[in-house]
Amino acid sequence: MSARNIARFWEWGRKIICVGRNYADHAIELKNAIPSEPVLFLKPPSAYVREGSPILLPFYTSNLHHEVELGVVIGKGGTAIPQSSAMEHVAGYVLCLDMTARDIQDECKSKGLPWTLAKAFNTSCPISDFIPKEKIPNPGSINLWLKVNDIVKQNGSTSQMIFSIPYLINYISEIISLEEGDLILTGTPKGVSSVQEQDELQAGIDGIVTMTFKVDRKS
Numbered sequence: 001m002s003a004r005n006i007a008r009f010w011e012w013g014r015k016i017i018c019v020g021r022n023y024a025d026h027a028i029e030l031k032n033a034i035p036s037e038p039v040l041f042l043k044p045p046s047a048y049v050r051e052g053s054p055i056l057l058p059f060y061t062s063n064l065h066h067e068v069e070l071g072v073v074i075g076k077g078g079t080a081i082p083q084s085s086a087m088e089h090v091a092g093y094v095l096c097l098d099m100t101a102r103d104i105q106d107e108c109k110s111k112g113l114p115w116t117l118a119k120a121f122n123t124s125c126p127i128s129d130f131i132p133k134e135k136i137p138n139p140g141s142i143n144l145w146l147k148v149n150d151i152v153k154q155n156g157s158t159s160q161m162i163f164s165i166p167y168l169i170n171y172i173s174e175i176i177s178l179e180e181g182d183l184i185l186t187g188t189p190k191g192v193s194s195v196q197e198q199d200e201l202q203a204g205i206d207g208i209v210t211m212t213f214k215v216d217r218k219s
């Protein structure tokens with residue numbers, strides 16, 4: 001068997017830990033309070049989808065939203081990783097979409113139910129190619145953008161994150177041990193909006209990566 005390659009981490013079946021409300025402008029647009037501690041939820045590895053395959057609309061939603069996010073790929077696992085050494089545990093990055101059934105999430109929020117149906121369905125985590133750590137020397141100050149059918153919807157800097165990447169690695173690993181091949185989604189800036197069948201989503205990190213996904217319905 002060939003050696004495992006971190007550049008194909010999504011094939012390893014490791015966990016996806018998502019941070020919500022990590023940009024004040026997005027918390028405000030959805031009328032949520034600005035959090036004093038990170039909001040966490042999970043997606044299963046079956047949520048991954050790669051360019052060339054479509055994002056599939058779940059049958060039970062009529063309001064699927066895009067959320068463009070920086071993903072942090074863990075290269076070295078650990079528990080209670082100190083902030084001071086947190087970046088040593090990072091192998092690289094991916095650009096991610098945290099696809100969200102917003103109508104279902106609103107319903108779950110009002111009923112006090114978990115967000116699983118809103119966030120964890122098949123193809124809810126489109127990702128770009130793996131970006132080695134050296135290509136993004138300062139992940140706390142890069143620009144993420146997303147267009148729907150060529151119209152810019154999201155454009156924000158990771159400098160607006162409430163909780164930094166080292167803070168998140170420390171916070172998460174105190175609660176959930178991190179393993180090689182895990183992915184952390186760091187939250188979305190403002191501009192989330194609804195997508196329809198046949199829409200084309202294009203997203204990028206300035207100067208580093210772009211990716212394109214089509215929205216489709218399961219045939």
Ligand SMILES: O=C([O-])CC(=O)C(=O)O
Pocket residue numbers: 018019020021022023026030067098100105186187188
């Ligand atoms: O669904 C939400 O608004 C929470 C979230 O994932 C984010 O802020 O990125």
Ligand SMILES: [Mg+2]
Pocket residue numbers: 018019020067069098187188
């Ligand atoms: Mg999100």
